[in-house]
Amino acid sequence: MNAEVASDVRAELGEGPSWDEEKGILYWVDIKEGIVYAHDLGNSSDKIVGRGKNVSCVVPRSNGGLALTLEHGFYSLDPNSGMMDAISESIEANLPGSRFNDGKCDPAERFWAGTMDETESKPIGSLYVFAKGKGVKKALSGITVSNGLGWSPDNKTMYYIDSPTRKVAAFDYSLQTGEISNKRIAINFDETQQPGVPDGMTVDAEGMVWVAHWGGARLTRWNPSTGKLLDTLPIPADHTTSCCFAGRNLDQLYITSARVELDEKKLAAQPLAGRLFVADVGVRGLPTYKFGG
Numbered sequence: 001m002n003a004e005v006a007s008d009v010r011a012e013l014g015e016g017p018s019w020d021e022e023k024g025i026l027y028w029v030d031i032k033e034g035i036v037y038a039h040d041l042g043n044s045s046d047k048i049v050g051r052g053k054n055v056s057c058v059v060p061r062s063n064g065g066l067a068l069t070l071e072h073g074f075y076s077l078d079p080n081s082g083m084m085d086a087i088s089e090s091i092e093a094n095l096p097g098s099r100f101n102d103g104k105c106d107p108a109e110r111f112w113a114g115t116m117d118e119t120e121s122k123p124i125g126s127l128y129v130f131a132k133g134k135g136v137k138k139a140l141s142g143i144t145v146s147n148g149l150g151w152s153p154d155n156k157t158m159y160y161i162d163s164p165t166r167k168v169a170a171f172d173y174s175l176q177t178g179e180i181s182n183k184r185i186a187i188n189f190d191e192t193q194q195p196g197v198p199d200g201m202t203v204d205a206e207g208m209v210w211v212a213h214w215g216g217a218r219l220t221r222w223n224p225s226t227g228k229l230l231d232t233l234p235i236p237a238d239h240t241t242s243c244c245f246a247g248r249n250l251d252q253l254y255i256t257s258a259r260v261e262l263d264e265k266k267l268a269a270q271p272l273a274g275r276l277f278v279a280d281v282g283v284r285g286l287p288t289y290k291f292g293g
C-alpha cells in the first residue's frame with residue numbers, strides 16, 4: 001500500500017476533495033490560495049475552475065454545477081464560467097476570527113460544513129447543516145476546528161472531527177431528519193498515541209474509517225466500533241489533510257496535503273508537501289453524495 005503523486009499542483013493548503021463519478025473529476029481546493037481545482041482522472045491533469053477567498057470545501061450539486069463554502073457562507077459555482085453566487089444567508093460574518101472549514105454532503109444530499117477559530121484555540125465554531133428548502137441550521141456549537149465528516153454504510157452513524165480534541169466522535173444519525181444524537185468517542189488519538197491531530201476523513205464500503213493526520217504524515221484506517229487501528233498509509237507530507245475515494249470502481253483513495261506551517265528545513269525535507277496523492281488501498285469507498293439544494 002503506497003501513495004503516489006497524482007498531480008503537478010503544489011498547493012499551499014490542499015483540502016476538501018469530492019468525487020464526481022459522471023464527469024470523472026475529483027474536485028479539491030487550496031484554501032490559502034483560494035482556488036478550486038478539477039482533477040481529471042482520465043489524464044491526471046488539473047484545471048482551475050473557481051476562485052474565492054478561503055474556499056474550504058467543494059461538492060457536486062444534483063442539479064449540475066458545484067457547491068462550496070467560502071469564509072462566511074454557502075455558494076454555488078459554475079465550473080465552466082467560474083461564476084459564484086451565495087446560496088445561503090451569511091454565517092458568522094460578525095464573529096471575529098471565524099471562517100468556514102471542511103464540509104461534505106450526507107446520503108440525503110444535505111450539505112454539512114463547520115467553522116473554525118483561525119487561531120485554532122477558542123471554541124467559537126459551529127457545525128451547520130444546509131438542506132434544500134430548509135435553509136442553514138446549527139447542529140453543534142463549541143467547536144474549535146471543525147473538520148472531517150462521514151457516514152456509516154447503513155446511514156445510522158455520523159462521524160465528526162473537531163481536530164484539537166484528537167478524537168473522532170460518532171453520533172446516532174437520522175437519514176430522514178438529519179438529526180444527530182448520542183455523542184460518543186469512536187477513535188481516540190490520545191489513548192492510541194497517534195502522531196498529529198485528526199483532520200479530514202472518509203468511510204469505506206466495509207464501514208471502516210480513514211483519517212488524515214495533520215502533523216502525522218499518514219492516513220490511518222480504523223474500526224470505529226472497537227476503536228482499533230487497522231492500517232497505516234504513510235504520506236510524504238507532515239500535513240496530510242483529507243481523503244476521498246474516487247475512480248470508476250471507487251477503489252482509488254485520493255489524499256490532499258499542505259505546505260503551510262512547515263519551516264524551511266521541513267519544506268526542504270518534504271518536496272512533495274502540498275501535492276495530491278493517490279493510493280490503491282485494496283478496498284472500495286462509499287460514493288461522494290451530492291448537494292440537493
Ligand code: CA
Nearest residue numbers: 102147199200
Ligand atoms: Ca481540514
